[in-house]
Amino acid sequence: MTDTPVALLINPPIYDFALFDLFLKPYGLLRIGACLASAGYKISFVDALDHRDELSSSILGAPRRNDNGTGKFHRWKVPFPGEVAIEHRRYARYGVVAQSLDHQISDVQPDIVLISSGMTYWYPGIVEVVRMVRCRHANAPIIVGGIYASLLAEHCKNTTGADFVIHGNAWPELPNILDKLGLPVPSHQPSSEVLSLPNVWRNAGIIRLNKGCPLRCRYCASELLFSGFAQGNAKSTFNVLRNQATHCNIRNFAFYDDALLFQKEDEFHKLLDLIIKAKLGISLYVPNALHIRFMDGRTARLMKTAGFKEVRFGFESVSDDFHKNYDGKVARNEYPEVVEILRAAGFRGGEIITYILAGLPGQYAEDVEDTVRFVTSIGVRGSIAEYSPVPGTELWSQSVAVSKYPLDEDPLYHNNSIHALEWSGFTVADMSRLKQLTHDLSPRM
Numbered sequence: 001m002t003d004t005p006v007a008l009l010i011n012p013p014i015y016d017f018a019l020f021d022l023f024l025k026p027y028g029l030l031r032i033g034a035c036l037a038s039a040g041y042k043i044s045f046v047d048a049l050d051h052r053d054e055l056s057s058s059i060l061g062a063p064r065r066n067d068n069g070t071g072k073f074h075r076w077k078v079p080f081p082g083e084v085a086i087e088h089r090r091y092a093r094y095g096v097v098a099q100s101l102d103h104q105i106s107d108v109q110p111d112i113v114l115i116s117s118g119m120t121y122w123y124p125g126i127v128e129v130v131r132m133v134r135c136r137h138a139n140a141p142i143i144v145g146g147i148y149a150s151l152l153a154e155h156c157k158n159t160t161g162a163d164f165v166i167h168g169n170a171w172p173e174l175p176n177i178l179d180k181l182g183l184p185v186p187s188h189q190p191s192s193e194v195l196s197l198p199n200v201w202r203n204a205g206i207i208r209l210n211k212g213c214p215l216r217c218r219y220c221a222s223e224l225l226f227s228g229f230a231q232g233n234a235k236s237t238f239n240v241l242r243n244q245a246t247h248c249n250i251r252n253f254a255f256y257d258d259a260l261l262f263q264k265e266d267e268f269h270k271l272l273d274l275i276i277k278a279k280l281g282i283s284l285y286v287p288n289a290l291h292i293r294f295m296d297g298r299t300a301r302l303m304k305t306a307g308f309k310e311v312r313f314g315f316e317s318v319s320d321d322f323h324k325n326y327d328g329k330v331a332r333n334e335y336p337e338v339v340e341i342l343r344a345a346g347f348r349g350g351e352i353i354t355y356i357l358a359g360l361p362g363q364y365a366e367d368v369e370d371t372v373r374f375v376t377s378i379g380v381r382g383s384i385a386e387y388s389p390v391p392g393t394e395l396w397s398q399s400v401a402v403s404k405y406p407l408d409e410d411p412l413y414h415n416n417s418i419h420a421l422e423w424s425g426f427t428v429a430d431m432s433r434l435k436q437l438t439h440d441l442s443p444r445m
Contacts, residue, residue, distance in 0.1 A: 008110035012125035013095030017417035023254035069204025117146035218394035234270035261294035289314030300345035359387035365430035376441035388416035
């Protein structure tokens, strides 16, 4: 090790049936990177999802992108590796080509390697990266953290071959690992600061005000990843946003909060006031759904003035019985009232996007259709959110029991694209029909 230790941070490629870049960034990894940089580490960041990679574009063509930083990734069709075949979907590897990834990894001499993980069924990308690192840097310790590592730590350790797997929060596990390896240990936990390296942010930035969620939805893993709810600080969050806007010339920002509107008067309203006063000329987005029950007129007006280009809500179902059984977060009659509040604030129907949860254990297709027709009848966009069985959630055991796929043996089958809980009352064909119906009935932007 040199006087300045080198930390190699890798955002791995993704293997999936479909993938769209809706502000998909390794936020946690980039916060840890900023923390390590403040402790004296030299940071190298390799983004296997870099849609600008020239070699990949020369081989696969440039992916179609939108001005707001969303769009498609490089895509290469590959065989599905699971033992039970998936006939109705085509599997692919998303990200830069292997030659480019290998070159970027080999170009660094790291003292430590940190790899982010997302969905449980994306683990093949981590396996690929670990093998590449082992080939090029046999003695470099490898740490994997993130969602997959937290939900399935044992599977991650056994399958990827990483030296260390961080379960849950990186603190105090990461400092303990660094100390064990004889590497510098940061004096503080990661803050809201993220790496501002030139190759990290281009068209879109990520910010987060709060951590966790106060609700305990039976289908959601939020509580497993962060217990409880911790409110953030408006001023520090604004400083992160302003720094990215100023130093990286970013004009599009997405909030990564799970509960952005909870206790909104305390900090979120303050943050919106700061954004409005700064006149940064930015556009704001919420890829994670907002809670309908916490929206009000003042909040809607502030969000519109601050630069929100759309709002997304987790309505899930028009059935009040659904919400009594699964989440308790909204009632049927609340949503039309919120839609009117948003319209009064200046949002158009096509800018109000409604997530509709589909494919839960024992759910009937006609129940989802009722929700689609209700949502679109009030003039807003619907978006089918296909259910993914998540280990550790209340619905996990029930999902394992009724699925025809080996959910408890291979995380590949957690993928929401395969409709793992298909049954006679809700078939794959039903799912396709409902997605088309939602598209046909929803207002355009």
